[in-house]
Amino acid sequence: MKAFWTYTLARFAVFGVSFGVVWLISSIWLETTRVTTLWVLLISLVVSSVISIFVLAGLRDQLAQSVQERATRMTQRVEESRRAEDID
Template sequence: MKAFWTYTLARLALFGATFGVVWLIASFFVEWGSATTLFVLLISLLLSSVISIFALAGLRDRLAQNVQERAARMSQRVEESRHAEDVD
């Protein structure tokens, strides 16, 4: 679970930083309104997603490994339980 929260918080921090930079840049060039805020949000979401592919690859791999190990343990428990039922 630690890898999950680390990756999630890193993604949120990256989105927040990207939103701040895009908002700052947009504030120099555009007049603010609800549509502008929506566009800044969408651009930030897109940019942070692309950046996270490269910047957070290690965290994502660690999370995937943890999920895979957890699934293997659960499968092993199910197989052991199934085998115990067959023995009775």
């Protein structure tokens, strides 16, 4: 579960930084309106997604490993329960 929260917080941090940078750049050249804010949000989502693909690859691999280990443990428990039912 620690890997999930670490990755999630890192994604939020990358999005926050990209939103701040795009907002700063847009505020220099554009007037702040609701449409501008929406575009800043959409551009920030795309930019942070691309950055996350490369920068957070290690954290994503750790998360995938954690999920795989948990799935393996759950599968083993189900198989043990199934064997115990067959014995009775």
